[in-house]
Amino acid sequence: MKELITSIKERILAGGAMTEEEARRLIQIPLTDRDTLDHLIQCANEITHTLSSIDADLCSLVNAKSGNCTEDCSFCSQSSHYQTGVNTYAILSPEKVLEAGRAAQARGVDRFCVVTAMGVLTEDQFEEVIDGFKLLQEKTNLKLEASIGGLSAERLERLKQYGVTRINHNLETSERYYKEIVTTHTYQDRLDTIKNCRASGMEVCSGGILGMGETRQDRLDLAFELAKHDVEVMPINVLNPRPGTPLEHVERIEPMEVIKTICVFRFILPKTCLKLGGGREVNLGPYQELAVKAGVNGLIVGGYLTTPGGPVERDREMMERAGYRIPQSVVGSG
């Protein structure tokens, strides 16, 4: 198996790709075979440092509209379909969004994503979000991102006008398993937004959640689908089961299974920034160090939509220990 891993790595470094059959073999490596897993991690690390980037991509979020979402995503505490007791509020004022952006900047983060809980925003909601971006564009030097649900070509143009350069829109899982997780919109709806983003010239950030009860094949299918769209960033979240949601009692995924999956994702998406996001602290704990050696070169920092995160300084130090550069614009400003 180690010879196979090395030969796939060499092919990828020479500009080739891994086949789906090879990916199926790698994802089956037993967790007890630590020697082979260590080799896989080392090869994934080499691909990351050679073909992706050693500049850590650190991004903070603001939840600019919480809860009362009409969609029924089974993992999400913000869906109005479930009794989760999550804090709910309408769109934050532009001043509040600016305040959150400035706080992120003060913590030493240069990327900032405005997120809203909603399948597709109404016209009024969208205009309120635009007002927030206007202020962020005028008063900060943050790189701006939006994660505001389904987007038409027209809305993408408006966002571009106000400094947004990257759109987050996760596929979450494979097309097969998506139907088990969400029924109020389709996988195709999500692919349409990704295609619109691509056509608009925006960078595309799209990934998923591990540990929702999906199979290893579902995880591979997600990564191969994202590879087709050449996504710049793949957020990798690990389910932190939320009380009241249908996935509340789902069995947790083993940390080493996550690490192995990240390695295989790195082989499938050699140039993409693999960004570890929600659930990393609770599910991976000390294994996060291994994840950043296994191909993760970005982090969502400073907390998530409805759950807290760890200190940004600690995350920056972890990335530096793994050999990544912290973007110059944020060094010393935390």
Ligand code: SF4
């Ligand atoms: S993931 Fe987004 S679209 Fe789905 S229920 Fe949560 S807030 Fe709504």
